[in-house]
Amino acid sequence: MIKKTERTVAQGIRGLHAGWSSSGKMIRPACIVLLFLLLQGCTRPTVHEPVTLTLLEEWTTQTFSEGRQQELQQFTRDTGIRVKLLPSPESARDKLILWQELLRTGASGPDVYGIDVIWPRILSEYFIDLKPYFAKEVSLQFPAIAAAYTVDNKVVAIAYRADIGLLFYRTDLLRQYGYREPPRTWDQLEIMAARIQAGERAKGKKQFWGFVWQGAAAEALTCNALEWQAAEGGGQIIEDDRTVSVNNPNAIRAWQRAARWVGSISPPSVVGYTEWDAQNVWVAGDAAFMRSWPTAYVDSQSAGSSIRNKFDITLPPGGKASRVGTLGGAGLAVSRFSAHPREALELVRYLSRGDVQAKRSHALSVPPTLPELYELPEVLEPNPRFALLSQAFRTGMVPRPSNVTGKKYQDVTDAYIQAVHSVLTGEKSAPAAAASLENELVGVTGFKKGPPRDQHIPE
């Protein structure tokens, strides 16, 4: 299932590129962006004309792009600096490939890049150190978020949106089926989801499912699976002290449990679901629970949504250990090849500014990166449950092992995704998948094997 409007940019890129590629190799949307940059170069303003920056955004939803365009127009009105927003592919993996291709081309690339919280170490060498310009702003952010964009004392990007995995639940259905509060544990979620699903189907809603999430072999699966295993004390895949900890009984049990969901409380096709697929089922009113990111709030609460005012959010359930959501989000980085670094810094300053973040949070349910904003009525009134995020960004989140694995992170996450996905599809048993993943990760990173060291502070 596809949310059409959200995929047009990525599909456009694919469609165009498909015309050029006869090899059937991986899509290389860099060609399109490069072409765009080339054409733009032909019409570069003379010295007297205003500067035009190019911004490559890591986030591509239509709603967000529209919101972003408005922010950029305001920026141009305030500063006289124009900004061209470039399209980007949809998946995190395809984006990273494009970002790397563009950055390797040097001077002809974009000035400012939106980068996922998992990329600062991978891309650090291509960006200028923002520390001298943003020391105060960085000190005001949630410490864990600021730390994620700092590599060896270099501030690679300034966070402009925070993100965390959440559980969305139907308040009306929970009430109808006699549940006074959302599940605190995965055991409880399974019971509730099964009961509500059976009840709704008995009423004739044959397509109703208990729980939807992101099971496609993509980055969001790493985020989901990390939440399952961290909840059970199954560690963070690779610990901060460079221990490959993934092959442990708690992680294995957490994966086995998720595999049982497929076809029981979750649709068989969940193993191909991205964020949009899950959200389409959820917004149609066909699921009791959904794991997603805070921004799913916007479409869930839109005028056309069948679940408007019938849902709420909470942290993902826990288990033997804590309740945690995976830390996500993005920051803005300035290319060291930019011909307009001064203007690029102004753009980063503007887009990460407190008042601009507050407005964005109001309009698009984008969680701010500055704790002080969570005290403001303009942030909390439209999203009262954002109050819980303020605490979650301190103690309720689990980071992906992108800092400790550095440039190897993409290989690490790819291997993890394949292993978990093979368990979900029944291709491999969880113990076998965990054992071979452990060896693969030791090979990729050169780190030692060992047990997890649970560093989460319980709620």
Ligand code: GLC
């Ligand atoms: C969200 C998160 C990002 C994550 C991605 C996975 O956009 O903010 O950190 O990598 O989802 O799909």
